[in-house]
Amino acid sequence: MIRFLLRRVIFALLTIVFATALVFALSRLAGDPLLLYAKPGGYGFTPEQEQALREKLGLDKPVILQYFVWLGLVGRGDFGKTILDEKSVLTVVTEKIPASLHLASIAWIIATAIGIPIGVLAAIKRGGSWDYVARIFALFGQALPSFWLGLLLIFLFAVDLGWLPAGTRGDKGWADWRYVILPAITLGWGASASYMRLTRSAMLEILDSEFIKLARAKGVQSRTVVWKHAFRNALIQPLTASAIILTSFLGGSIIIETIFAWPGMGRQLITAVNNNDFPLLMGFVLFYAVLYVLANFFVDLAYGVIDPRIRYE
DSSP, rough: OOOHHHHHHHHHHHHHHHHHOOOHHHHTTTGGGGGGTTTTTTOOOHHHHHHHHHHHHTTOOOOOHHHHHHHHHTTTTOOBBOTOOOOBBHHHHHHHHHHHHHHHHHHHHHHHHHHHHHHHHHHHHTTTTHHHHHHHHHHHHHHHOOOHHHHHHHIIIISSSSSSSOOOOSSSSOHHHHHHHHHHHHHHHHHHHHHHHHHHHHHHHHHTTTTHHHHHHHHOHHHHHIIIIHHHHHHHHHHHHHHHHHHHHHOOOOOHHHHHOOOSSHHHHHHHHHTTTTHHHHHHHHHHHHHHHHHHHHHHHHHHHOOOOOOOO
C-alpha cells in the first residue's frame, strides 16, 4: 500500500508539472503579455517604464526561468496577481469555486441518478422495449448540442411557462435551488447518456459471465443476482468515468455558464485566456490539474472497496 501511494504521489506531481508547464509555454505563444496592456514607445510610456513593468511582471527572464520562478512562488503559497486589475489570483479562484461546485454537484447527481439505473434496466431487458428506449435516450443525449438544449429549456420553462428563472445563480446561493435546475439538467444531460452506455455494456458483459449463470442455476433470486453480484462487478467502468465527468463539471462548462449567466470558473477562465492574463490562467490550470489528480486517486482507492480482488501491491 505504501509503495502504491508513493507511486501515485510521484505520478501526480509529474502530471501537475507537465500540465502547468505546457500551458505556461502556450500562453507565451500568444505574444508578449505586456503589449496587451501597454504600448511601448507610445504616449506617456517610456522605455524605462517598460523595463520596470517587465521586471515587475517577471517578463524580463527567459520563459523556462519564469516558469520555475512561478513554481517556487506557488510552493510558498503565492499565486501572484492578475495583470489587469492586480487582484490576488487565489482570491479570484476561490470566489468562483462555490458557484462551480454548486452547479457541478447537482449536475453530477442528476446524471448519475438517471444514467446508471437506465443502463441497468436496459441490460436486464436486453432486446426489449425498455432497451430500445434507453438506447434512443443515449443517442439523443450524446447527439443534441448542449447550447440547443439549454436555449430550448429556457424558452419552455422560463419564457413560455414561467416556472423557473432563465439565468444567474440568485442572491442566496445554494438556497436558490430554482436557479440551478435548468443549467444542471443541461450540463448533466450528455453525461447521463454516457453513464447509460457504460453501465449497459458493463452489465451485459457481467450477466453473460459464468459465475452469474452459476448463481442462477443455484436458484438465487433475480434481484440478488442483478444488484449484489452483477451490478457491483459492473461498477468499475462507470466509476472510472465519474472521475472524469465530475472533474469536467467542476472545471466548468463554458457554453452552459455563458447561456445561463452562471458565475463559475469556466467564464472566468475564458476571460483570462482572451486577456492573456497568465497568472490567473495558471491559477485555474493548477486547480484543474490538482482536482483531476485527486479525483483519479480516490477512484483508484474505491476500486478495492467495490472489487475485493483488486490489490494495490
